[in-house]
Amino acid sequence: MMxxxxxxxxxxxxxxxxxxxxxxxxxxxLQLKRLQAVVTRAWQHVKxxxxxxxxxxxxxxxxxxxxxxxxxxxxxxxxLRDNYPFGLFASPMKDVVRLHASSGTTGKPIVVAYTQExxxxxxxxxxxxxxxxxLHRGDIIQVAYxxxxxxxxxxxxxGAEGLGATVVPASxxxxxxQIMLMKDxxxxxxxxxxxxxxxxxxxxxxxxxDMKDLPLRAGVFGAEPWTDxxxxxxxxxxxxxxxxxxxxxxxxxxxxxxxxxxxxxxxIFEDHFYPEIVDxxxxxxxxxxxxxxLVLTTLSKQAMPMIRYRTHDMTRILPGQCACGxxxxxxxxxxxxxxxxxxxxxxxxxxxxxxxxLLAVDGVLPHFQIILTRSQGxxxxxxxxEVTPQMFNDxxxxxxxxxxxxxxxxxxxxxxxxxxxxxEAHTIERSEGKAKRVIDRRTS
Amino acid sequence: MKIQQISLFAENKPGHISAxxxxxxxxxxxxxxxxxxDTQEYGILRLIVADWQKAAGILxxxxxxxxxxxxLAVEVPDRPGGLADVLGALxxxxxxxEYMYAFPYVRGDQAILIFRFNDPDAAMERLQAAGIxxxxxxxxxxx
Numbered sequence: 001m002m003x004x005x006x007x008x009x010x011x012x013x014x015x016x017x018x019x020x021x022x023x024x025x026x027x028x029x030l031q032l033k034r035l036q037a038v039v040t041r042a043w044q045h046v047k048x049x050x051x052x053x054x055x056x057x058x059x060x061x062x063x064x065x066x067x068x069x070x071x072x073x074x075x076x077x078x079x080l081r082d083n084y085p086f087g088l089f090a091s092p093m094k095d096v097v098r099l100h101a102s103s104g105t106t107g108k109p110i111v112v113a114y115t116q117e118x119x120x121x122x123x124x125x126x127x128x129x130x131x132x133x134x135l136h137r138g139d140i141i142q143v144a145y146x147x148x149x150x151x152x153x154x155x156x157x158x159g160a161e162g163l164g165a166t167v168v169p170a171s172x173x174x175x176x177x178q179i180m181l182m183k184d185x186x187x188x189x190x191x192x193x194x195x196x197x198x199x200x201x202x203x204x205x206x207x208x209x210d211m212k213d214l215p216l217r218a219g220v221f222g223a224e225p226w227t228d229x230x231x232x233x234x235x236x237x238x239x240x241x242x243x244x245x246x247x248x249x250x251x252x253x254x255x256x257x258x259x260x261x262x263x264x265x266x267x268i269f270e271d272h273f274y275p276e277i278v279d280x281x282x283x284x285x286x287x288x289x290x291x292x293x294l295v296l297t298t299l300s301k302q303a304m305p306m307i308r309y310r311t312h313d314m315t316r317i318l319p320g321q322c323a324c325g326x327x328x329x330x331x332x333x334x335x336x337x338x339x340x341x342x343x344x345x346x347x348x349x350x351x352x353x354x355x356x357x358l359l360a361v362d363g364v365l366p367h368f369q370i371i372l373t374r375s376q377g378x379x380x381x382x383x384x385x386e387v388t389p390q391m392f393n394d395x396x397x398x399x400x401x402x403x404x405x406x407x408x409x410x411x412x413x414x415x416x417x418x419x420x421x422x423x424e425a426h427t428i429e430r431s432e433g434k435a436k437r438v439i440d441r442r443t444s
Numbered sequence: 445m446k447i448q449q450i451s452l453f454a455e456n457k458p459g460h461i462s463a464x465x466x467x468x469x470x471x472x473x474x475x476x477x478x479x480x481x482d483t484q485e486y487g488i489l490r491l492i493v494a495d496w497q498k499a500a501g502i503l504x505x506x507x508x509x510x511x512x513x514x515x516l517a518v519e520v521p522d523r524p525g526g527l528a529d530v531l532g533a534l535x536x537x538x539x540x541x542e543y544m545y546a547f548p549y550v551r552g553d554q555a556i557l558i559f560r561f562n563d564p565d566a567a568m569e570r571l572q573a574a575g576i577x578x579x580x581x582x583x584x585x586x587x
Contacts, residue, residue: 387453387509388509389509389510389511392451392453392509392511393511394449394451394488394490394511394513394560395488395542395543395560396481396482396483396488396543399453399483399486399488400483421485422453422455422485422486423455423486424453424454424455424460424508424509425453425507425508425509426507427455
């Protein structure tokens with residue numbers, strides 16, 4: 001097998017990329033072995049999964065082939081919320097070395113856990129992502145994803161370090177400082193959201209820095225959907241090669257899949273994550289090449305196995321093998337979702353969360369509308385709230401207090417800063433009596 | 445002695461005050477006093493009109509959010525220290541002035557101020573006990 005890798009892989013290939021080229025039959029055998037193990041693990045340790053298996057009259061022994069996966073029950077985001085915080089863990093707390101969290105639909109975050117083994121797997125898939133983007137030891141990689149509960153920052157950090165590259169852990173924000181670091185440190189690759197990178201390009205120009213003059217040669221962009229038009233703009237304005245990386249906290253974080261230098265879909269690291277495409281309405285499996293909802297199963301996760309997790313991301317599995325030689329199957333770039341989830345500055349927001357936040361203030365749900373715009377490469381979210389008779393008060397102080405309460409409630413539930421605007425009754429346009437919840441004026 | 449004041453919520457945008465004004469004009473309702481409290485984004489328009497029930501009905505029917513509040517019209521001697529004397533009558537009580545504004549008509553040597561108190565009944569009692577004249581709505585609204 002090594003010979004094949006040396007033939008197909010560039011000289012700078014990282015040894016950790018070896019599994020990318022596993023012959024298909026070997027890969028399938030490994031997947032089945034791991035699927036059986038993870039189903040057994042979840043069945044033994046996760047009450048919810050066990051009761052769902054019981055309801056269907058299934059035991060782990062019923063998984064005899066990879067095709068049998070379709071018999072297994074789905075896992076939804078609401079399952080993570082309902083079992084907040086630790087209800088879906090399959091490892092005792094003493095084995096959990098890390099917790100991450102992302103926004104949930106009711107204000108409680110969704111919690112994910114990692115054993116040391118999970119962190120090592122996560123690091124290894126990110127190393128494979130970065131190696132696939134042509135990065136290696138000697139590269140200087142700036143990570144401008146937020147560090148913290150969000151998986152983006154620490155995920156990319158461990159991956160870049162695991163690759164043997166030099167990491168600049170800049171975290172998010174502070175554009176001027178980001179540009180200074182890129183310039184002064186001779187950064188060769190950036191990890192951030194694509195919209196933030198566009199903002200950095202614009203800001204650099206204002207500061208008299210031409211990105212094309214920097215040693216920067218690659219960008220690994222993710223945490224939000226982006227278009228080929230955006231890629232073209234980024235590449236033209238900065239002379240870098242832009243890569244799409246995919247992941248979600250529920251599965252592991254960034255690094256579930258990534259483009260290679262062929263830029264023809266995203267390779268899924270199938271030895272750890274098993275992809276299926278299903279009809280978003282019926283849940284029925286769809287054949288290769290047909291667009292549907294991506295469903296992922298973690299094949300090696302210890303602390304928090306996810307069996308048939310409904311991502312709500314719409315994509316398809318690309319037929320055939322990639323010209324790069326990797327045997328890993330590819331998914332198309334993700335452009336839309338099967339639910340109403342919005343991605344704002346990389347953070348997941350559901351309109352129902354806005355409802356929850358508004359309702360929490362005085363028990364009445366006013367008409368509201370979410371207006372999304374983009375300013376300086378950053379998504380801005382405004383929530384327009386129609387003043388109701390219950391809310392209205394003739395004292396300015398009371399209205400300001402109401403405004404502040406709405407603001408705090410939204411900040412707390414969504415986990416991002418939004419602008420609240422109180423508007424007159426009946427001013428939000430309604431079609432068939434129902435207010436349109438989201439106006440998206442962001443243009444790529 | 446209490447006066448009914450109408451308040452409206454209005455966004456701070458051109459034309460947002462003229463719509464209610466036009467509605468009331470069309471129905472022949474006379475606006476006797478008006479005060480706009482505003483922030484950067486929105487304002488609260490407070491009106492004292494000849495027929496508050498009719499005015500409130502018209503505005504609500506047109507989709508405005510209307511709130512009716514009780515205020516007091518207080519006669520204040522039009523001389524230095526006049527206001528201080530009136531306010532002095534409230535000292536030592538829990539009565540708080542939420543806001544106040546001047547009524548645009550002066551009666552002889554008496555100015556009229558509109559007060560929104562946290563407790564209009566207690567304020568009325570206290571002011572009257574101090575010999576301060578409150579203007580009744582019939583008197584205030586006649587021309």
